[in-house]
Amino acid sequence: MEHRHLITFITIVKKGGFKIAADELGYAQSSVTGHIKELEEELGKPLFDRLGRKITLTQAGKDFLPFAEDIIQLYSKAKEVLNSSDxxxxxxxxxxxxxxxxxxxxxxxxxxxxxxxxxxxxxxxxxxxxxxxxxxxxxxxxxxxxxxxxxxxxxxxxxxxxxxENLSLVKSVKKENQKKIEGTMLITEYSCSWRPAVEAYINKQGKDSILKVELPSVEAIKKYVLCGLGKSMLPHFIIKDELERNQLEEMEANVGYNSLxxxxxxxxxxxxxxxxxxxxxxxxxxxxx
Missing domain, CATH: 3.40.190.10 (Periplasmic binding protein-like II)
Incomplete structure (x- = not known):
């Protein structure tokens, strides 16, 4: 049972197909197919059902997957042990x-x-x-x-x-459009860890009084805040330089929890x-x- 065959098998499972796994690993697709064929012959069981372009794990494949992952982990650990002897x-x-x-x-x-x-x-x-x-x-x-x-x-x-770390409510120090800034909240995606604190602040202010604008990254949010497009709640270490340069102003959030x-x-x-x-x-x- 070759190490590269196990890597190929796990990559196909993760990526969802032979071609994308071949691209990921830098192999020709025929090589990936060959790896799986040899592995299936050695195990005596088919690992994948091939239904047109769609592939799914057979029950044997599902049973074998955790063992393949364990073998790869053990292989990596063995290499690390040898390397760490230096x-x-x-x-x-x-x-x-x-x-x-x-x-x-x-x-x-x-x-x-x-x-x-x-x-x-x-x-x-x-x-x-x-x-x-x-x-x-x-x-x-x-x-x-x-x-x-x-x-x-x-x-x-x-x-x-x-x-x-503390969560800081901040806005631009620009004097223009302060009413718009106060009434607009630049928010993170729902998967963000401090989104509940943001929602608590918005609820406390009154949902109808706050316009929410959702952005995909904290870097984008910070740039928008600096441009005076709204206020936001961000971890202090993200905006501390801008606070020190007096580009941003910290406000009182009063949400009850702002500890990160x-x-x-x-x-x-x-x-x-x-x-x-x-x-x-x-x-x-x-x-x-």
Whole structure:
């Protein structure tokens, strides 16, 4: 049972097709088909039902999938153990981060990490919030960095709050269009962790008195606020520079809860590699400053 055959099998399941898996892995489609044929011959069972262009896992495929994932995980762990026997950590480390963390909080940490551990190959991915536990379980990411409400708990995860953060209600200091700014709320998507606090503020102000404008990213929201297109609630670390430069003005929200936390999360069954260990150590040290 070849490692590459298992990788191909899992990639087909994740991507939903042979062709897209071939593109992802850099193989010809015939090679992907060949990998699955050899794997099915070895197992003595078909792994996929092929119904025209649509493929679905057979029952044998569904039964085999968790074992294939475990084998890949063990293979990765074995390589990490061998790599970690060196004095200097090396190999790959995959970090999943929320947008705000990735843009505003993580760069300084990554710079320090790369300076100390140049042999580690970093991969930084966006978090899939609806599939966070599976991202960690399947090894798509080794660790997640995210901002959540202060009492956040994840399913099948080990969480560690690195530091507390406040949620700030801010508006532009521009004098023109203040009435429009006060009456417009620039809001995040529903999957955003602090959206409940935003909704609580809007409800307190009176829904009919606030025009909601939903934007897909915190960076877009901040730009719109700076342009005087409305007010918004954002974690303090996102807008602290603009507050210090007197480009934004902080307002009283009075929503009862505005406490957030920056968290790390790993799967409860995750083996802590040397690479992950030193990365977590840098995070802890940085958060204490």
């Amino acid at each position: 004095d200097m950590p090396s190999g790959q480390l995959t970090i999943g981060a929320s947008e705000s963390i990735m843009i505003y909080w993580l760069p300084d940490i990554i710079s320090e990490f790369m300076g100390k551990y140049p042999k580690v190959e970093l991969v930084i991915k966006s978090l899939d919030y609806d599939n966070l536990s599976n991202q960690l379980k399947n090894g798509d990411i080794d660790v997640a960095l995210l901002i959540e409400l202060s009492n956040w708990k994840g399913k099948n995860l080990i969480e560690n709050k690195l530091k507390n 936390g920056i968290y790390t999360a790993i799967h409860k069954d995750k083996w802590i590699s040397r690479n992950l260990e030193v990365f977590l150590s840098i995070l802890e040290n940085k958060s204490e400053k």
